Amino acid sequence: MKKSIFIYAAVILLAGACKQNETRNYTVLSGKIENPVSNQLLISGQDFFRDTIAVRDDGTFRDTLYLSPGSFLLSHGKIFWRSYLESGYDLAMAFNTSDLNGTLSYTGTGSGENAYIFSKFKMLRSIMDKKQQAFKADESTFKTITNRQKEALEHHLNTFGGISEGFKSKETRNIAYGYLADLTRYETMHRRLTDNEGFSISADFLDELDQVIYNSGIDFLFSGNYRRLTERHFEKTAREIAQNEGVEEDIAYLKSISGIENDTIRNSLAYEHARFGITYTNDLDTYYELFSTISNDTEHRKEVNRSYEVLAKVAKGRPSPRFEEYLNFDGSNTSLEDLKGAYLYIDVWATWCGPCRKEIPYLKQLEKKYHGRNVKFVSISIDKQSDKDKWKEMILEKELGGTQLLADKDWESDFVKNYMIKGIPRFILLDPEGNILDPNAPVPSSGKLEAIFNNLDI
Structure with missing residues (x-):
């Protein structure tokens, strides 16, 4: 019987959703913002969906949206809140930026569901401390507390008016999934909050997850x-x-x-x-x-x-894209052509990047170990030109060696875009002719570079 919550209700819901979508396949979102702080309302959702809705000078807005049903994050300035949208909704909202919690209201189709979501998140914030304490408890106590919180959320849902049966069915399953998701977090959170890194959950602690079937598109869109x-x-x-x-x-x-x-x-x-x-x-x-x-x-x-x-x-074997006249820490300008003749281990980094800074000690050890060998260590910072002084200060502070360069246009530098670098640190290994040996070379802390360098007879 446990599986029924995740399977059978979805069939009924899908039939109802299809009937609704026959009449209108878009969502109308409108409203009025008192004391607007921006000329737009930002909406974002799954699969990197982002869109903006223009806010007029008087705080009013209205837009037609074509989107998959699901949970969306709305934000206006530094104010943000969760909303649920689906085709057929004609939803209007109103709030004052000085007091979102006290003034947010909804009217129109979908108003009951969105009022519920807002009240639910306020409820979740109110029990946040209790949840943190539960993660410190033993397994049995944690499950007891977490299950009570689940029952409280279910009661809140079932006593909240103005909600469609289809939404209630999905949200009931979402609450159950939330309980199971908390179970998956327990081991990591318990270790962190109790400083007990050796703690491991019992073999059967996650057995309740066996009831989940990972093939419901409806739940995937609805439930984070x-x-x-x-x-x-x-x-x-x-x-x-x-x-x-x-x-x-x-x-x-x-x-x-x-x-x-x-x-x-x-x-x-x-x-x-x-x-x-x-x-x-x-x-x-x-x-x-x-x-x-x-x-x-x-x-x-x-x-x-x-x-x-x-x-x-x-790809491996192709000539590397070039960079031209990058500012060198020593005051000169340096191009890739100037560095040919040796293997190049290139580090693309930035002063503001935490993972980049963590690699610095390991990179310095490599530089010391292979000093005088046929490899040059080149660090290309994608800090903004306006942060040039910060870049120089960190080089001095961390006593960075090798060739220290500053890219010409940070993320928009041709060298960065040609390698399609979307995250840093990024390491690239080139041969003495400037051909690519590895466009995603191991990081210094991996311990893999010595074997690679030795195999190249560096």
């Missing part, structure tokens, strides 16, 4: 909790594939989601991974071919294909 559970499930499956088949984890992840029957889930997970993952993979062709067989979303495929075409130009 279900989405997190789904992502966790396939990440775990990917680790098992990587270990059993001896493949890289990014390839294993695409393999793990390839069998998902639901297009919504499979396409979303594939796109979410490939949007950045394709820029980091060590096996570009295999990664791209796998993605192409998994996704049937036309727009996703076009975007990833564009990335593939760019990255194919910086």
Whole structure:
């Protein structure tokens, strides 16, 4: 009987949603903002969806949106809140920026559901401290407290008026998924909050997750909790594939989601991974071919294909894109051509990047170990030109060696865009002729570079 909450209600809901969407396939969102602080309202959702709604000088706004049903984050200035939108809604809202909690109100189709969501998040904030304390407790106490919180949320839902039965059905499952998601967080949170890094959950602690079926597109769009559970499930499956088949984890992840029957889930997970993952993979062709067989979303495929075409130009063996006249810390200007004749280990970084700073001690050790050998260590900062002094100060403070350069246009520098660098630190290894040996070279802290350098007889 436990599975019924996740399966049968979805069938009834889908039939009702189809009937509604026959009449109107868009959402109308309008409203009035007292004391507006910006000329726009930002709306964002899953799969990196972002849109803006113009806010007039008098605080009024109105727009027609074509979007998949689901949870969206609305923001105006520094004010933000959650909303639920679906086709057929004609939803109006009003609030004063000086007191969102006390003034936010909804009218029109979807008003009851959105009023409920706002009240639910206020309720969740009120029990946040209790939830933190629960994570410190033993397993049995944690489950008892968390289950009571789940029951309180269910009671709140069932006694809240003006909600459609379809929404209530989805939200009931979402609350149940939230309880299960808390179970998956317990081990990590308990270790952190009790300073007990050796703590491990019991073998049967997560048995309740066996009831979840990871193939409901409706729940995936509606419930962030279900989405997190789904992502966790396939990440775990990917680790098992990587270990059993001896493949890289990014390839294993695409393999793990390839069998998902639901297009919504499979396409979303594939796109979410490939949007950045394709820029980091060590096996570009295999990664791209796998993605192409998994996704049937036309727009996703076009975007990833564009990335593939760019990255194919910086694959192993290809001549490296050049940079010209980058400012050198020593006061001169340096181009890639000036550095040819030795292997180049290039670090793309920035002073504001925490992970970049963590690599500095390991990079300095490598520089010391291979000093005088046929390899040059080149650090290219993508700090803004206006932060030039900060860049210089950190070089002095951290006693950075090697060749220290400042890119000409930070993230918009041609060298950065040609390598499609979307996250830093990023390391690149070139041969003495300027050809690419590895566009995603191991980071210094990985311990893998010594073997690579020794194999190259550096």
